[in-house]
Amino acid sequence: MSAGCSSCCSSQDAPVVDKTYRRILWFSLVVNLGMFFIEIIAGAMGNSLALTADAVDFFSDGANYAITLIVLGMSLQARSKAALFKGICMGAVGAYVLFVSVSHIINGTVPRAEVMGVIGFMALITNVVVALLLFRHRSGDANRQSIWICSRNDAIGNIAVMLAGAGVWVSQTGWPDIVVGLGIAGLGLWGAAQIIARSLAEMRLSDQNV
Numbered sequence: 202m203s204a205g206c207s208s209c210c211s212s213q214d215a216p217v218v219d220k221t222y223r224r225i226l227w228f229s230l231v232v233n234l235g236m237f238f239i240e241i242i243a244g245a246m247g248n249s250l251a252l253t254a255d256a257v258d259f260f261s262d263g264a265n266y267a268i269t270l271i272v273l274g275m276s277l278q279a280r281s282k283a284a285l286f287k288g289i290c291m292g293a294v295g296a297y298v299l300f301v302s303v304s305h306i307i308n309g310t311v312p313r314a315e316v317m318g319v320i321g322f323m324a325l326i327t328n329v330v331v332a333l334l335l336f337r338h339r340s341g342d343a344n345r346q347s348i349w350i351c352s353r354n355d356a357i358g359n360i361a362v363m364l365a366g367a368g369v370w371v372s373q374t375g376w377p378d379i380v381v382g383l384g385i386a387g388l389g390l391w392g393a394a395q396i397i398a399r400s401l402a403e404m405r406l407s408d409q410n411v
């Protein structure tokens with residue numbers, strides 16, 4: 202999930218030179234951003250807060266791959282700006298989930314359980330495939346461990362979405378979706394706040410050094 206990932210799936214310190222590994226990073230970037238859009242659209246069409254909130258993690262991970270591939274060779278100032286942009290986007294989705302949850306509670310909205318189940322499962326498969334590819338090609342124990350921790354957190358989020366879908370189906374109410382959605386959104390907002398604070402501090406620091 203986002204809070205775990207903002208600390209553990211962070212981008213690397215050196216530009217990536219290995220060709221195969223670069224290709225895997227590009228694949229991960231495209232797949233993560235693709236799943237972000239799919240979950241955002243499915244969340245809106247299926248009225249699911251949990252799906253919408255889970256999309257934050259795909260955005261955050263996709264942005265990390267983009268930073269690793271594109272921004273890493275640039276100045277600290279540019280990297281801090283990219284991180285700030287990422288944090289603001291994550292925060293915006295989290296705030297959107299909080300906002301929509303109010304209307305779901307007032308209107309008693311019942312999400313489409315089958316959409317939550319199918320898209321949640323797709324998200325789980327995507328995370329497992331990306332994790333296996335990265336795990337095989339990343340060297341160093343610390344790196345491998347962070348991939349494992351991060352993927353496990355992502356999988357827990359995906360499974361929580363599927364469980365919320367099952368809960369909605371059984372109870373015929375929106376409450377399981379609201380509880381899981383707010384939980385994931387809360388973690389996302391917490392992660393976003395940390396990222397924004399860190400990037401603002403970095404930007405102040407590099408201002409002083411100029």
Ligand SMILES: [Zn+2]
Pocket residue numbers: 202203206210258259262351352355
């Ligand atoms: Zn992640």
